[in-house]
Amino acid sequence: MSAFVYRPTASPQDAAAWTRRQAFLTDLRAVGGRAYPRVTGMLREKSWVFFEVLLPFLSTSAFVFVYRALAAPAEYIGFVVLGGAMTAFWINVIWMMANQLYWERSQGNLELYFAAPIDIMAILFGMALGGMVMSTTRAVAILVVATFVFGVTFQITQWALLIAIFLLTLAALYGLGMVLASLFLVWGREAFQLTQLFTEPIYFVSGLNFPVGRLGLIGALAIATLPLAVGLDAMRQLAFSNADIPFQTPPPAIEALILVVMTVVFLLLARWMLRRMEELARREGRLSLRWQ
């Protein structure tokens, strides 16, 4: 039967000898393959529109009303709105990436991923890409709706830098997500619970609702280590360029460089850690153990 024969090779050695191009294309296809169920799932079950878009908008609005109660300058409303939009990506990183390998192991998919001739980073990229559709929808919804409802006025003069910083922030965020995914693979249940620590505590040190520079040393450390902190701060400085508010942080161009460094460091670190974690998992038999 021809169905049982596909591109036969002369020997297993020939079949195993892939070129770099073949290996790269396979990883690329794996990205698309893994993104597919995410996107399809979103289209098939649409409850996320209510829970992932509308309700988070209301949550963001709560902080807007706090500033209104305090009669804060109008730019602070904009800070909250921008922060609310960026949480969409952070939530995607911690729930849909960092935790995901742990889930995949529970469902028996992790073994199959590792048994395939792909880099596990391709799988994580695919998850990120697939989840980005939902996150982007959430972020745009919050941004657009809140802007109109609360009358936020943006003062953007450097569009190119703003877009670049946004993309760099995403890259660094997802790089960090991969680092966390590798840790979660080894930590197991502990890591799953620790996801809780990556919500409010990170929001606080990242200055989700206020300029992170106001946190002093903590803010400085956050700028140096957390993509959400530095990216959000840079975007605020660019989005409200005329604001008479002391950010007390480096200028956006410097923060863009910080993001570049973060992206490279996180991606390299993720690559290294995923390989070490895979080896450790293979040594200890954790690729298919459940209930850990």
Add this chain to the structure above:
Amino acid sequence: MPTSPGPLAIEARAVRRVYNIKPAPVVALDGIDLEVAPGEFFGLLGPNGAGKTTLIKILTTLLLPTSGTAKIFGFDVADDVKRIRRIMNMVAGGEQSGYGILTVREQLWMFSQFYGLPRKDGWRRVDELIEAVGFTEQAAQRVSTLSTGQRQKMNFVRGLLNDPWILFLDEPTLGLDVAAARSVRQLVVDWKAAVPGRTVLLTTHYMAEADELCDRIAIVDHGRILAIGSPDELKRRVQRESIFRLELDRLDGGIAALARLPGVVSAAPAADAESDDDRQTVALNLVLEEDGALGGVVGALGGLGSHILALRKSEPSLEDVFVELVGRGFDDVDGPGPGTPDPVRVEGEHD
């Protein structure tokens, strides 16, 4: 063992695997030596907890051996991981992997991407394989709605997507009904027959499955290989002669006449013969040196004027082999029962 040029499909040397778990470490594999030639259908037969799945996980690069080495077509499982993953695939029984929200077709296409098939090729190959295994009706069904047998068929198709040189099947018919299990077994046979050189390693605790499918079998228990050989060779350890039960309409000259024929070791009336007043039949057990002697016996019976009414070969089962080696059945509690002989360790008698 059949010989062929090139590296062995599987070569394991002194493979040991210890799990460090509480309260005490578990030795899952205790020095496994194994050679499987390309093109073989090789079975690992043993009870639950024997170490079959652990060995498969090592060979499929999901687990590292604690000590020893293992190679797949010359590629080391510890160091040449990527190369091995390009030429192998695995299917386990009871797999619940995948994403329930996808259809069968979509799920399989997704996996085709993990093996580097171009996008359109992937869809086409998935459709071809779905049709080849008779799964067309379920192609558009969501994975979460499949029955156990259907799911396993889908898993099996997944295992064939990348046209592996070696396919690892870890209890692939576990939990399947008779028809589904038969269907899966037939698929494996058909797939393997399509290209010479394809190798299959099957682990199972179903004797009949191993007997039916495998060229050679290794019997495993407590992390060790107790015996290796073809099903016939293994059974001959328990019973070297061929035993046949014959029913004849008559036998002139009596049983003694048969016993004198060349190749006949002994002949005796069958103990379970049923008497029937309306029909005179002669039922007897014939022990031959080998199957080939049967032709002479049949010819001699014809010369004596006897007609054969029924002929059945009596063979020991693989469980008989296991009991002979270990002193207990697959379902018995660990360790020999009272009154049974000490377990016979036959590592030195591997073929």
Add this chain to the structure above:
Amino acid sequence: MAVTAAGPSAAPDPVSPDPVSPEGLGSPAWGGFDHRRTRDPGPVAAWRGFRTAVSLGWQMEANWTDPLLFFIYSVAKPVSAALILVVMLEIISGGGNPGYLAFVVVGTALWAYVYSGIAGVAWSILDDRERYRMLKYIYVSPNDFLTFLLGRGVARVAVGAMGTIITLGVGVVALGVRFDAGAVDWPLLVLVMILGTVAIVAVGVLIGAVCLQTRQESWSYPDAVAGALFLISGVVFPLSVLPSPLQAIGMLTPLTWWLEGIRHAVFPAGASGVGGAGSLWTSWVGSVSPDTTTIVVALLATGGLVTLAATGIFRLSERRAKDRGLLDRTTGS
């Protein structure tokens, strides 16, 4: 069991007695089956099942790490949430609004309890269905399904309570929240806690009903719902800040009255979340803030409605899940 042809004088055929007849089922030939086992086990068994579920939930919530890390984990989230608001206040008011600071700290501390109660039932469903694949076995056991889920959720509520108490402590010790133990209305506090907990868990049951129908990704739904309720419940700002329609919705929410009751009981001198200048309450009723009786009655009424609705909707969802075979599916993408 041998089946024999029986003559008129032979022993009774063990197969032929009417299976409905207790004698038939209870006879030695049937193994002495006790038909009383099929009856409703009653409240004692229900309580035992609930207790077991509580114990199970606590084991799963608390045994994944060492006590110190567990403590940090339980406290970090609510304390951080409070600090976010504190910094926001500090930036704008420069420390010149201690009354509002107390309002905010108390609100966010209590919200940790709300969040854990809301997430408890929902996450129990997702945990047992997706991770442990036990949901179907629990469902077919004689225990009431909802009772089991409530028990499983209790552990998370306990963890949330711990976080709340510690955050309040941090607020009093480090953030300038004034607390006078002698001024606490303990009976009101106990009553409001009981009524409020029921209402909080009811909201959790509502979300659980949704999670029974949706995919694995609904892990974030409790977050989303809690976030939305955060807006309209007077957690970090008085309802008077909101537009009137949202204020009205807020006053129909039991969580609003629960928070108001806690504030009234524990910090009687503090600001009201419901009343005050510009609030719908003051414009309707005329008083600056609701009194004790009003708070209790409102909490009882709104909580009762939510509890009834949650129970009904959960049963409907359960029925739908059974119809569509959702109880033993695993989802995920």
